[in-house]
Amino acid sequence: MPITLNCLESLFVWDCFDIYACRCINAYFVDCFIISNYIVIEDVGADDVIPLPNVTSKVLSKVIEYCKEHVEAANSDDRATYVNDELKAWDADFVKVDRATLRELKRAADYLEIKSLLDLMSQTLEDITLMSCDHKTFEVDKSVALMSQTIKHLIEDVCVDYGIPLPNVESKILCKVDNATLFDLILSANYLNIKSLLDLTCETVADMVKGKTPEEIRKKFNIKDDFTPEGKEEVRREKQWAFE
Template sequence: MSSSSKMIVLRSSDGETFELEETAALQSETIKHMIEDGCAGSAIPTPNITGKILSKVVEYLNKHVETPKGATNVTAEDLKAFDAKLVDVEQADLFAIILAANYLNIKALLKLACQTVADMARGKTVQQIRDHFNIKNDLTPEEEEKIRFENAWAFDHEPPQDKQTQDEQTQDEQTQDEQTQDEQTQDEQA
C-alpha cells in the first residue's frame, strides 16, 4: 500500500479495526455510499460483522482491488486460487461471509460465497442437503408431496402421480401389452 493513498478504517462488531486503501474499500457499494455522503469519519462501523469475518472481507477487497498501471497484476489463476482458499472455511464462517458481503454490498464476494454453498448442495438428495446444512424438515409428508408435484420440473424424475393417474397408466400399459401380444400372435399365424 502506498502512503499517498487515502486509508479507510473499518470497525467490526467486536471492536477490531482494519485499515485498507480507499480504492479497495470502494468495491463495497455500502462503504462507497458512506464515503460519498461524508459518513466515513474516523472509522466505519460494521455492526453485523465480527473481526474474524471482517478480516476475510478486507483480505478479499485488498486482493481484488484493481492495481494501478505499471504495477504487477495478479493473474486470474492466482485470484481463483485465492478465492477458493478464502471460502474454504467452516460452514458457519461461510454463511457469515455471505451475510457480510450482502451487508457491505460486495457483489463479487457474495456471488463467490453463494456459489460455494450451491456447489456443496450440487448432486445431493434433499435428505443429504438437510443433513449437510443441518436443516430441519418442518413439512408434513403431504405438503412435501404437493411441493414435489408442483415443482416436478426441478427434479430428474417424472412428477409423482396420484393413485388414479397411476391406475390409469397401468391399465394403458396392460392394454398396449395385450395389443402387442395379439399382433405377434397374428404375425406368427400368417
C-alpha cells in the same frame, strides 16, 4: 546522559536501545516522542529504563531513525530549505518498505504519540478503518475497501477519520472466509453491495448442493427436517420441475 528504551521482541527476550537525553530534550523531539501512559522523556533519570512492550526492535529502530533525522532537520542552520527539500526526499525514501512494516510503524507511531510519523504513515498507506458490529477494528487498503459500493458511498458522504462503522457485519466475517461463515458472508456481501463477492459466495453454495439429495443437503448444512411426509409430497407435486 543515555536513556535506555526496552522493546519486547518476544515473551522473554528484550532488545535495548540507548539514546541521548540531549537529543530527547530538544523541543521538537519532546513534542514527537512521548511515551504513552508512562512518562514524559524530559523527566527520565540517567538510570531509568522505559519499557515499550508494544513495539518490536525492528520497528523501534526505524522509529528512532525517523526521529533522529527530524531532530537534525529541526536543528539545521538552513532549516527551511532542509525541511522543504531534503527532509521530504528523506521521508519518501524512508517509506519504501513493505506494507506490513508500514502498518507496524503506524501502530508504533500511534502508541508513542509521534504525530508527524503517524501522519506520514497514514498518508502513505491510505488505509481505511472498518469497525464491525462487535466493536473490533480492521485496517484495509483503500482500494480493497472501495470494492464495497456501500463503503464507497460512506467515504463520499461522511467523515471517515475515525473509521467506518459496519453495524451489520461481525469481525469474523471481515477477517477470514471459511465454510463455517459462508452464509454470514453472503449476508454481509449483500449488505455491503459487493456484487462480485455475492456472486462468488452464492456460486460456492450452489456448487456445494449440486447433485445432492435433500437429505444430504440438510446433513451438510445442519438443517432440521421439519416437513411431514405429507408436506414433502405436496412440495414435490408443486415443484415437480425441480426434481426432474
